[in-house]
Amino acid sequence: MHSSRNVPALLNKANLRPTRQRLALAELLFAKGDRHVTAEALYDEARAAGIGVSLATIYNTLHQFSSAGLLRSISVDTSKTYFDTNTGNHHHFFLEDGDEVIDMPQGSIEISNLPEPPEGMEISQVDVIVRVRSTRK
Amino acid sequence: MHSSRNVPALLNKANLRPTRQRLALAELLFAKGDRHVTAEALYDEARAAGIGVSLATIYNTLHQFSSAGLLRSISVDTSKTYFDTNTGNHHHFFLEDGDEVIDMPQGSIEISNLPEPPEGMEISQVDVIVRVRSTRK
DNA sequence: ATTTGTGCAAATCGTTTGCATCTGA
DNA sequence: TCAGATGCAAACGATTTGCACAAAT
Numbered sequence: 001m002h003s004s005r006n007v008p009a010l011l012n013k014a015n016l017r018p019t020r021q022r023l024a025l026a027e028l029l030f031a032k033g034d035r036h037v038t039a040e041a042l043y044d045e046a047r048a049a050g051i052g053v054s055l056a057t058i059y060n061t062l063h064q065f066s067s068a069g070l071l072r073s074i075s076v077d078t079s080k081t082y083f084d085t086n087t088g089n090h091h092h093f094f095l096e097d098g099d100e101v102i103d104m105p106q107g108s109i110e111i112s113n114l115p116e117p118p119e120g121m122e123i124s125q126v127d128v129i130v131r132v133r134s135t136r137k
Numbered sequence: 138m139h140s141s142r143n144v145p146a147l148l149n150k151a152n153l154r155p156t157r158q159r160l161a162l163a164e165l166l167f168a169k170g171d172r173h174v175t176a177e178a179l180y181d182e183a184r185a186a187g188i189g190v191s192l193a194t195i196y197n198t199l200h201q202f203s204s205a206g207l208l209r210s211i212s213v214d215t216s217k218t219y220f221d222t223n224t225g226n227h228h229h230f231f232l233e234d235g236d237e238v239i240d241m242p243q244g245s246i247e248i249s250n251l252p253e254p255p256e257g258m259e260i261s262q263v264d265v266i267v268r269v270r271s272t273r274k
Numbered sequence: 275a276t277t278t279g280t281g282c283a284a285a286t287c288g289t290t291t292g293c294a295t296c297t298g299a
Numbered sequence: 300t301c302a303g304a305t306g307c308a309a310a311c312g313a314t315t316t317g318c319a320c321a322a323a324t
Contacts, residue, residue, distance in 0.1 A: 017298060019304065039289080054306045059289065078212045078313085080288065093254060096261060110250040114267070115241055117230060121269040124233060128265050130251070132258040154323055156279060176314080191281045196314065215288085217313065 024051040025061050029071070030070030034086040036074070036101040040082075076101060076129055091128035104130070151205035161188040162198050166208070169224040173211070173238040179220075213238060213266055228265035241267070 007026045011018045024115075028045060031037065043058045062083050065071040074082040076094045082101050084092075091109050093102040109128055117123055144163045148155045165182060166172065174182075180195045199220050202208040205223045213221040219238050221229075227243040246265055254260055 017303070019298075021305075056290080056307075057305055061306080075212055075215045078215060078218045081215045093199060095255075095256075095258070102255065104252055108252040109248060111246060111248055112263070113245060113247040115245040117267070117269040118232075118239065120272050121230075121232065123267055123270050124270045125268045126265065128248070128263065128267065130254065130260055131262045132254040133261045133266065135257050135259050154278065158280075177312095181318075193282075193315085194280055197279080 021053045036082045036084050038080045094131050096133045158190045160187050173219045175217045233270045
């Protein structure tokens with residue numbers, strides 16, 4: 001998807017100054033394949049990696065990256081927002097037990113017979129969330 | 138769906154004492170067809186109807202009704218939880234502009250090619266949310 | 275009499291905001 | 300230089316919780 005090299009180019013394209021924080025966060029986010037992070041989790045990870053960054057900046061950055069199309073935000077749970085580094089067209093499993101979000105392989109779901117949106121409305125996105133839980137109760 | 142008469146029977150079946158508040162709230166919720174309410178909205182409605190009830194009780198009641206299968210909760214938006222009086226198998230439109238949730242007619246969406254859930258997991262629910270916005274920007 | 279529900283206010287928790295200070299172009 | 304970014308702490312808003320009091324069985 002987004003290669004971890006040319007992070008500066010990504011930021012440029014998004015009209016975001018390549019600041020120390022943004023560079024480091026983009027590196028963290030896009031280096032290791034597809035991920036689903038919360039603000040708090042990214043914050044902890046950044047601090048653990050020795051990146052000096054505040055939580056407010058984490059939030060700013062996640063939102064800026066989302067607006068720029070580098071991330072996609074997911075609401076599975078009212079309690080926190082997840083940010084997905086995979087911006088392609090795909091859907092999710094949500095593990096109710098551990099509050100974990102997992103990508104479904106792209107193309108694995110087929111939706112048909114989608115009704116027309118209400119008058120004067122257009123579809124901006126279709127989200128499918130398959131909630132799963134452990135078989136043993 | 139749930140008829141507005143025999144509300145006491147509903148509560149009985151759910152093992153919930155038919156208190157003044159629960160009776161009144163059930164009446165409000167199930168009297169006028171399918172609805173999607175937030176706690177705050179139901180609270181305002183109840184007070185407007187002269188029902189003495191606290192916000193804490195609204196939350197308790199909504200959760201108890203959900204556990205009992207009388208309501209279904211929907212997370213479209215990280216900011217608030219919606220409770221749907223239609224507990225049947227159906228999906229939703231979410232109007233991004235007004236933060237409104239609308240039922241899609243049951244059977245109007247067909248999902249096929251659903252992947253197997255991860256090892257040791259079973260599907261508890263499939264949620265489809267079609268986000269729509271006004272055509273004119 | 276005992277159990278269950280209710281109301282209030284305080285506490286939580288993720289997220290946002292205001293504002294003074296820094297930093298990259 | 301100076302618009303844009305960051306950090307801190309305070310503010311927020313939805314939801315939860317603790318606990319004393321009230322109501323249902």
